[in-house]
Amino acid sequence: MxxxxxxxxxxxxxxxxxxxxxxxxxxxxxxxxxxxxxxxxxxxxTRLDRLRAVLSFAGPGSAITGADALVRMGAAVPLSRHIHVLAGENTRRAHPWILLERTTRPPDVVERHGLRLAGPARATLDLARRELNPRAVAEIVDAVLEAGLCTPAELSAELRAGCRRGTALVRQALLHLHPV
Structure with a gap:
């Protein structure tokens, strides 16, 4: 059980x-x-128990994103105290240790450890666009690329497909790797 x-x-x-x-x-x-x-x-x-609980709480279309998704896929990024989850735009639930982001654009999902995770490019941007420090954004992007989770071209494509809010620092970090 x-x-x-x-x-x-x-x-x-x-x-x-x-x-x-x-x-x-x-x-x-x-x-x-x-x-x-x-x-x-x-x-x-455990953190894994909490991740599973968040997915149950957020509903069937939800997916873990950000640092937790990237760590589960093999990137060396620091975890936050909040668990970032993407859910459908009609989701109205909230909790203090959950960062619940409603989205009209569901991510590609990667299954790991019985968890639904946002794909690496989406998870990277979801984490990086909340960061205010340019060096930290560059470190996030570098960690994902070093882990081989996605390419600069895939990050650029995700940038073009998604919301532009909060992406200026990510665009700067990618500029030296791949034209955005």
């Missing part, structure tokens, strides 16, 4: 709302990580 489950899945398996609630109390063996999402073990949640 997976360690992350929604309360709807637990009810379908035969547990009553009262049983679920009892198991999620301080005296119980489960933990409520997010509204409607439960960790079915007493141990502290």
């Amino acid at each position: 997976t360690t992350i489950a929604t309360t709807a899945e637990l009810r379908k398996s035969g547990l009553s709302p009262r049983q679920i609630h009892h198991r999620c109390t301080p005296a119980g063996t489960w933990q409520r990580l997010l509204p409607g999402v439960v960790l079915t073990t007493p141990s502290p949640p």
Whole structure:
């Protein structure tokens, strides 16, 4: 059994709302990580548990993006305390440790570790366009390229396809690698 489950899945398996609630109390063996999402073990949640919980919370069309997606694909970038997730434009959920970005342009999805991850070019831009330090943006781009996750041409194509907001520093970082 997976360690992350929604309360709807637990009810379908035969547990009553009262049983679920009892198991999620301080005296119980489960933990409520997010509204409607439960960790079915007493141990502290791992980052992987949190990523799975975020995908359950954000819904079926969601995908992890940014630093978490890049790290899971093999890039050496620092993780933030927030988990960045892309979700459909009708998603209205929020939580303090989730950066939920609504999008009308769903990303290409890469499956890793049972997670839906935004493709490397999209994840790179989602991370870099939130960065205000030009050196940090260049380091993100360099880490992705060094890991062989995508090419400068693929990053440029993603820049052209997506929203231009917050991309000035990314464009500068790519300028020396590939004409944008």
